Amino acid sequence: MVAAIKQPGWIRGALGALLAAAFGVGLVVILRDISGLPIWQTEQTGYPHVVVPLITAPLGFLAGFGCFDYWLRWAAGMPTIPEDHSQHGAKSWKDYFRFNTDHKVIGIQYVVTTFCFFFIGGLMAMMIRAELAQPGAQIVEASTFNGLFSTHAVLMIFVFVIPVFAGLANYVLPLMIGAPDMAFPRLNALSFWMLPLAGLMFIGSFLAPGGAFDAGWTGYAPLSTGAPLGQSFFNLGVQFAGASSIATALNFLVTIITMRAPGMTFWRMPLLVWANLSTSLLVVAATPFIAGAQFMVLFDRVLGTQFFQFAGGGDVISYQHIFWFYSHPAVYIMMLPGFGIISEVISTHARKPIFGYRLMALALIGIVVLSYTVWAHHMFVAGMSSWLRVPMMFTTLLIAVPTGIKIFSWLGTLYFGKIHTYSTAMLFALAFIVTFTIGGISGVMLGMVPIDIHVSDTYFIVAHIHFVLFGGSVFTIFAGVYHWFPKMTGRMYDEKLGRVHFWGTLLGTWGTFIPMHWVGMDGMPRRVSDYAVQFGDWNLLISCFAFILGACQLVFLYNMIVSWRFGPRAGGNPWRANSIEWQVSSPPPIFNFDEIPRVVGGPYEYGVPGAKHAIMSGEGAEVSQPQPTTVGSS
Amino acid sequence: MESATVAMGGHAHEEHHGPPEAHQSSRIDRQTLGIFLFIVSEIMLFGAFFASYFFLRVVVDPPTWPPEPFELPVAIAGVNTAILVSSSFTIHYALESIRRNNRTGLKLGLVLTWLLGATFLFIQINEYVNIGFSARDLGFGSIFYGLTGLHGAHVFIGLLLLSFATIRAFRGHFGPEEKDHLGVEVPGIYWHFVDVMWIIVYTAVYIL
Structure with a gap:
């Protein structure tokens, strides 16, 4: 004991x-x-x-x-062993429940934990849709409803979409750049373990007197400063999730800058690495703003400060400025890593080099810079200074340009490519392009002041955000999970079930969120548990599709669990991809490489005769025999 | 194999069970780059509070700043500023000493820096006690305590890091090699940041 x-x-x-x-x-x-x-x-x-x-x-x-x-x-100056690897790697499932410094273990910890929160948040979405299936109050009270949609959003944003990308990148990024681990393995483990704490805090707010936080995921003051105790759970949970993502981003940046394999110049990095480089820049520089905003709300609530209290000389609108200065870049934090995943998947399965590789990377940087200049487009009706409206409209429309470059580059990659759709990952990638484009176009509509004023706080906003976050980010997450599942587990998933999941998800997404555009245009307000009878039929339809969408995720869950345990062994490189993570066994050896590989070319030279991305250890230039790619031992 | 061995620096023939050594692809080492990025993030945290300061002072635009009955002890805080700024020189002295393998200078520099930092914090707490308004008094009081308190928290963290370095220095760690005194250099960079940030906070809150 x-x-x-x-x-x-x-x-x-x-x-x-x-x-x-x-x-x-x-x-x-x-x-x-x-x-x-x-x-x-x-x-x-x-x-x-x-x-x-x-x-x-x-x-x-x-x-x-x-x-x-x-x-x-x-x-304390006590003896330490910097090369102590006792906390590295997993020999049994129990090692996943320990403080573990192996980036591969941490990656899986991240993905599994975040998907747990995804399913909890999804269950809340189902309850929301059940309540909204008919006008009037049926299942939950109005205040519980407010708590449900707030917690749903917060779980999905802070402990699913943002960290699941960190998890996927944690697993594959060091492999991709030829590094034995992340730059700061212990910091990496710490950032992971802060995450479930944040998630538990969000969920635990349901137990607080007064119920869960119910001011929306945005937690606008003064609604949040006067709310019951649950709101403080939100304020603090965000601090832990934020600290976790700042530490991870810092770790990614240092890893990418200082630990690339010899020959891996910036212009030879896979686009997933570029995507995480730019995302991490956003996280490091923007996340402190939400930390600051939530600290101030917490101080107003507990210490009685006057930051957002009009009567005490505070400024109410300043909360929204500070909050959105983080939270608009945050939507790109939730999207850019997905762009990286899609680039990998599309190029691999279209068997073609990425069209306009450098422009793709520069577009990412362009989005990073522009995303800091658009925050007030969330505030067109908030009563902010009116002169700020038009400049923010311009920058908002401008940010569609680098995003459009990426869309057209993917289409250019697909054009005349040998498109293989035998992988569910590719199906999700193709569906992503279409769905995200629609969501992006409704974003451009919302960027225009007059349209925004008309549809503010209606279901049009809900439709837009779910098209870009579910049809965008979550599709890329599914693509990434399917794409790297063989690498992470050493086994193949069931392709048939993958297809069921894909088509169900696609149908469910479109069926749920397309009609929301119409009811939003007609003026159905969001974040209210009841609505006018005239929207009843549409909402019933929306709810039915939402349940289909929810049910399909169970197929995914079953597929992942059963395939992880019983799936057929996967080779080292089932997709015949070029990047380095596919040149090692599945799952990779405990220290990734025996020797650091040497990079000799670009990562996407598919179909280019004689092109090679990296020379692995034991595969010198004079060795003519290619290394067998199927190393299936786990 | 042979070509890879050259890149690895000739370790390949030994049987090794640990990870291969990572290739250093940048001139800057991980710890220094890490602390610089962390400082970027810290600057943005201060940025959030400075944004609030801007709104409370410029946008709300109260008739007087500080509001009528309140006064700020500009002179005392000025002396305090001098104390903190001088600690930047002592930490630099500590670092230069260990570079020349002067262990006494290292210890002296670290202890002096720590004492100066602690004095700063002590004077600031004293100022809070005697200043005559609290964080509940108008937006002015909130942002005054917000900015100086946030900075005070950073001084505290800096002191914690310096304590670690000091303990290690007295236990015989650190050496003149560049990689052997990162434990002084990295907290030192952070300490310089805390100093510079105080000059900005002091200028904004007390002088302007």
Whole structure:
């Protein structure tokens, strides 16, 4: 027992969480006592007795779980072994539940955890659609409904879409650039373990007195500053999710800049690497703004500051400015890694080099720069300074240009390509191009001030966001998961079930979100549990398609679980792809490579005679025999 | 095999069980680049609070700033600024000392820096106690405590990092080789950032 307490792990983690929570409560009690305030006053003061432990307990858990052990030893000047690999790699499933520094283990931890939250958030979507199937209140109360759609959005955005990309990239990016691991493996593990804590905080808000946070995922002040306790769970969960994604982004940037294999110049990097480079730039420079905004809301709620209180000399609109200065770049954080995945999948399965490779990379950088200049297009009706409207409209429309470049480059890649659709990944990639283009065009419509004013806060917005986030980001996530599933698990998924999942998802997405455009144009308001009877038929149709969409995800779940356990062995390179991660076994060896590969050409030279991307170890120029690609041992 | 061996620096013939050494594809080392990127992120966090400052002062535009009964102790904070700025020189002295393998200078520089930083923090807390308004007093009070408090938190983190470096210095770590004193250099870069950021905060909050 004593040994179990000393050993980093779940027991010590739980103990650390308890101790830290007790410390947090004690701190509040002592500080209130010193200041002469009533000790147990809760509701009027924003529950400091809950909020402070909510900060300390997760930190205590992380410390107990072993996230800081090495650093503390280092900081205290104790002997440390930098080349200690005892926490690296997974021998059994239990190693996935430990503090593990292997980027491949962390990648799988990320993807599995985020998909858990995807299914929880999806269940909430089903409840929302069930309530909306008919006008009037049937299943949930109005306030619960508000909590449901807020939590649905927050789970999907902060603990599914953003981190699942980090997970996929965690797995494949170091392999792609020929690195043995990420630059900071321990920081990588810490960033992962902050994520489930954030997700649990969001879900745990349902237990708070007053219910889950219900001010939408945007949490606009003053709605959020006056909301019940659940809102503080949101404020703090965002801090943990944000810290996690900043640390990961920093890790990606340092890995990409300092750890590329010899010969891997910037213009030879696969576009997924470019995509993660630009996404990480966005995360590092934008995420602190949402951290700042949520801190200020928390201070207003708990400390009684006046940041957003009109009566106290605060500025209400400033919340939206600060929030959207992060959250508009955030939509590209949720999209750019997907662009990278699509480039990989399309080029591989069309057997053609990417059309306009350099322009593709530059378009990513263009989006990064422009995305900082468009934030106020979310605020056309918010009462901000009216002179800001037209400049923001221009920049918003301008950002369609680099995005359009990418769309046309994918089409150029497909043009006269030998398009293979035997992989579900390619089906999702092709469907992504169409669906995302529609979502992008409705985005251009929304960028125009008069149309935006007409459809603000209607289902047109809901339709747009789901077309770009579900038909866009989630399609690319599915493409990525199917594409790298053989690499990650060493097994093939069931292609038939993949097809069922694909067609069901496509039908469900279009059936659900296309009609939302019409009802939105007709003025059905979003974020309300009841609506006018005239929208009843459309909503019933939408709900039916939504249930189809939901049911199809169960097929995906079944396919992934069963194939992971029982699927046929996959070769090292089932898609005959060029990039380095496919030149090693599936799953890759514990340290990725015996020797760092040498890069000698571009990553997409499909169909170019004699072209080669990388020379792997044991495959020197003088060796004429090609290395067998099927190394199926796990 | 042979060609790859050259690139690897000749390790291939030994049986090794650890990972292959990563190829260093940039002149900058990981830790230094990491702290620079972290500082970018920190600047943006300050940016969020400066944005709020801009709105509360320029957009809301209260008739006087600071609002009528309140006053800011510009002179005391000025002395405090001088204390913090001088600590930038002492940390630089510590780093230069270890570069020349002067261990006494390293320890002296680190301890001095730590003491100067702690003095800064102590004076700032004193200022909070005696300043006569709280974070609840108007947008002005909120953003004053927001900006200076955020900065104070950064000084605290900086002191924590410096403590680590100091403990290690006294336990005989660090050396003149570039890679052997990253544990001083990296917290040092962060400390310089904290200093420069204070000059900006001081200028914006106290002087302008």
